[in-house]
Amino acid sequence: MSGHPILVRRAEPGDAEAIHSIFCGPKAIAGTLQIPYGSVEMWRKRIADFPPEDHLLVATIASEVVGNLGLNTWPKSPRRRHVGYVGMAVRDDRQGHGVGSALMVSVIELADRWLNLQRLELSVYTDNLAAMALYRKFGFAIEGTCRAYAFRDGQYVDAYLMARLHPSFRGGTAQSEALK
Numbered sequence: 001m002s003g004h005p006i007l008v009r010r011a012e013p014g015d016a017e018a019i020h021s022i023f024c025g026p027k028a029i030a031g032t033l034q035i036p037y038g039s040v041e042m043w044r045k046r047i048a049d050f051p052p053e054d055h056l057l058v059a060t061i062a063s064e065v066v067g068n069l070g071l072n073t074w075p076k077s078p079r080r081r082h083v084g085y086v087g088m089a090v091r092d093d094r095q096g097h098g099v100g101s102a103l104m105v106s107v108i109e110l111a112d113r114w115l116n117l118q119r120l121e122l123s124v125y126t127d128n129l130a131a132m133a134l135y136r137k138f139g140f141a142i143e144g145t146c147r148a149y150a151f152r153d154g155q156y157v158d159a160y161l162m163a164r165l166h167p168s169f170r171g172g173t174a175q176s177e178a179l180k
Contacts, residue, residue: 004062005061006060006061006098006102007060007061008058008059008060008102008105008106009057010055011058012047013044013047015047015068016041016043016044017040017043018058018065019047019065020042021091022065022090023038023043023089024036025092025093026092027092028091028092030125030153031131032089033087033150034089051072053076054070054071054073055070055071055073055107055110056068056069056070056071057069057103057107057110059090059102059103061094066099067089067091067094067099067103068088068089069087069089069103069107070086070087071085071086071107071110071111072084072085073115082116082117082118082119083119083120083121084111084115084117084119085121085122086107086120086121086122087122088100088104095130096130101137104135104137104138105138111166112166112167118166118171119164119165119166120163120164122135122140122163123146123159123160124160125149125150125157125159126145126157126159127157132160135162135164138164139164139165141162141163141164142160142162143160143161143162143163144161146158146159146161
């Protein structure tokens, strides 16, 4: 597409218009839980109010924001502080060009090397084959199916729950082991 590298950084208030434009694309909307017609002001407020324990990243090409990824964590929950939840969107015209991969590399590095997260979770619509392939490439596996997970384009759609465990994680339960 272009010779410029994809750079990932933390989102800033000035990114609101670009993030808004990502969610104006029909493919981006169809792959997320966002609804059409969100405002730039809504995104300004979300960025400004983003909890400090969570991380909102953007992918840029030649300083232009073309994708975003949120990583939500639960540091105040003793039983879930080892988990992060990932949500991502890439601008329609930049899908399939490495933006999603750049965001995944960055969030996994952040989770594994800086936040000590042992588990990353996400949900993906069962018909979003490209996203599932991306997530599998980074070690995510389907753990379950949520029927009628969300209302999209006039109908209820299913989603898979996917997760990735840190490569050195040795957790699990006796029940999990017994099911193998």
